[in-house]
Amino acid sequence: MNTKKIKLTNAREFGVFLVLVIIMVIMSVTSPVFLKTANLVNIVRQTVEIGIMAIGMTYLIIAGELDLSVGSLFATCAMFGGLLFKNQMFPATIVFFLVLICGIALGCVNGLLVTRVGIPSFIVTLGTMKIYRSFAYAIGNGQSISQFPESATGSWVWKLGAKIGNIPVQIFVMLILFVIAHILLKKTTYGYKVYATGGNDRAAHLSGINIKNTRLVAFAMMGFLCGIAALISTAYLNTVTTTSGEGREMDAIAAVILGGAALSGGRGTILGTFLGAIIMATVKNGMVLLNVPVFWQDGFIGIVVIIAVLIDTLFHRKDAKR
Template identity: 40%
Template sequence: MTGRDRGDRRWYTAITSNGALLGLVLLFAALALASPNFLSVANMTNIGIQASVVAILAFGMTFVIITGGIDLSVGSLAALSAVAAGWAGTVGGMAPVPALVIGLFVGAAAGAVNGIMVAFGKIPSFIATLALLSIGRGLTLVISGGTPIATSGPITWLGSRIGGWFPVPILVMIVMGIIASIILNKTLAGRTMYAIGGNEEAARLSGLAVRRNLIYVYVLAGLFAGVAGMVLAGRLSSAQPQAAAGYELDAIAAVVIGGASLSGGVGKISGTLIGALVLAIIRNGLNLLNVNPFWQQVAIGVVIALAVLADSLRRRFRAA
């Protein structure tokens, strides 16, 4: 390899490794020039709040995608967790904090069901989580009777502001991002996720507990979905049975935009956060520019397609 080839490779690696951040900066600059209201404090805060639920879901999704899987159930699990907590606090008569814990437990338990189907049932993650998506939505409607359930206490606080100005959803997003980053980068479980995504059979032959770790991954995804559901319920001041519909697709998009590979083995939490912010900024900017909502969906789809194309090019470059 010549010096020029090595230089080209370094430039390519730098651009592809930081492509999401570069895209975020360019998008931010373009919208700041296009709309005078974009840089206002109120709008920046609004973007953070809009990104929070998707980002928390996407943090859990990152674990799954790194192992080479996909989780289509996180949106329904977010709604199911919130409705379970709301039901426990109203119909069940539980205190607010135990009711919230029940909701989080429901999300984690549903994630465990996903993990068992994938790890022991050998069901493709796409099919297993698609089934639980339907089951979760159905249970949400059964528990709630199809009507919103009022929330109170800590769940309502999750949608409020600290000191009347700093949004709690943004704080929760930051805390959950830090926790996810520690799990992924500082623990054996996190390193095992990368190993499973890189080559599951090699990880198994190396003595890693692949099945147990896969269950752990889906439990984490369900738990993070539960937290996202609580934040969304706090923002809406009620647990809505149809809440977070379609959010699983936004979560997957955020992870892919952030540089994770759908083939597994690649991904980071900081990239996922950037991906969630990119989606929120696109929607916010297009709203400020009065773009038709139908065209907004087209724009989001184009961004996702470009992110997947970039992932494909990265994998081909590594193979070469």
């Protein structure tokens, strides 16, 4: 009886899962390459960057906030790390932590402006999206950074871009982050507070929850995750560009929404977000395989987002009416 109930409420993720299966079936019929292991691994690899950022976005959206600055935050972290790796001022391990601290600090700036100054997160992060992008340009003087010295490429940090057997290390990093994020959200008091804050912040505040700090931590976490994504990307591509991460904020938000979260807050899961991120990567991958012109890619993603949310609405309309 009880287990049945739980399965029914999980229907939200089931909807996304269904969309993913449909897309995969279509792809495997139309493209002979699609189901090959190498291609599937590639899809998951392409999920990494968006997936990691979408984890942080899930927390923010459930807490009733939004972060538009993640693409720029990612670029600033990448450029900052790139500069430090390049001029060999510090050992790679120190740079690794400095990049994460940079991410957390920039995330905290967002969080403090939202929670302590009281400016809506949409506006704050719209502003910092522009500001952080300028930081990225300024750090590199408008130029990309590449051809890293041995002290960087030979270090353990560069292993983030390597492979174990046929499987890229970054996939493991992403999966571990998803598992930790799931546990943090579902099994700890912090996760409980995130849901309560996004569900009804007045009631949460009156229940003794520090809603400001709950949100601040989510923004800081977002920054931290952007830092990790930036390090992985640097190690994988061996280059950092000032324009990297552009539009990533919307991809991350789309993945979270695909996963069944409500922009109004209080609802969403890490599993859903994971599936959402995989869908995005699968669609992109599929379009390359089917030789769809590049300029149609974003359009298709848009269609998938709307269809997935439509299915979700149809599934849950009855609930909503009650």
